[in-house]
Amino acid sequence: MKIAVLVPAYNEENQIRNTIKGIMNIPYDIDLFVIDDGSTDNTVKYVQEFKNVNLLTYGANKGKGFALNFGLKKVIGNYDIIGFLDGDIGETSSEAEKLIKPILYDKIDVTIAQFPSAKKKGGFGFVKRLSFSGIKYFTGKEIYSGLSGQRFFKKEVLEIIEEIPFGYGVEVGMTIDILKKGFTIKEVPVVMTHNETGRNISGFIHRFKQFYHIILILIKKALKN
Structure with missing residues (x-):
């Protein structure tokens, strides 16, 4: 089966090379696409160092x-299989192999990376609880890693x-x-790391934006029902 990995990246010069190297260590034939989201640092330059990585760009930062x-x-x-991995997970991106296997062999439609507990204190769990409660309210399913951006999909899922x-x-x-839509999701424990937000002003601003945007998504879906 043909596998593609999409890595959206915005100002990830500190980790993007390591993230790419980790993906290249996965023992599957993978086509890697890095989507530059208007970076103003050396992200694009570092991606271009890898001749077998496809770089997609469109200019300004759009999210x-x-x-x-x-x-x-x-x-x-x-x-046939498409994965999303963040640009800041470094060489732990090689753990994505664990996300591919259930789709190849266990008839799972979607896998989501379940990260280990954070090494430093972040927020107070409001965003995670909102994510869990919102997903359960609309679907009846309990998903504990709803905020994780590390995911792999069968093509059919993304098509519909x-x-x-x-x-x-x-x-x-x-x-x-x-x-x-009735697809199956499996949460897969991985040993991945990423840039954690702490209990500081920038961290709280980030979590507020997350909370606000998730609320907007949930309201939009409630209005459709």
Whole structure:
């Protein structure tokens, strides 16, 4: 089966090379696409160092949801399995092998990476509880990793779900759409790391944006019902 991995990246010069190297260590034949979301640092330069990586660009920063939709339009018709991995997970991106196996061998439609507990204190769990409660309310299913952006899909899933939501509610919105369509999701424990937000001003601003965007997604879905 043909596998593509999409990596949306915005100002990820510190980790993008390691993320690419980790993906290259996965023992499957993978076509890698990095979607630059208007980076102003050396992200594009570092991606171009890898001759077998496809770089997709469109100019200004438009957010993760836009980047994923942009990338999907380029690959959806040519691959059987498509994965989303964030640009900041470094060489732990090689753990994505664990996300591919259940789709190849266990008849699972979608896998989501279940990260280990955070090493430093972040928020107070409001965003995670909102994610869990929102998904359960609309689908009846309990998904504990609804905020995780590390996911792999059978092509058929991405072909029939609604357009990937924009903003910080992208993962929650996708999870609800997937489950409502009757597809199977498996949460897979992985040993991945990413840039964690702490209990500081920038961290709280990030979590507020997440909370706000998820609320907007849930309201939008409630109005459709």
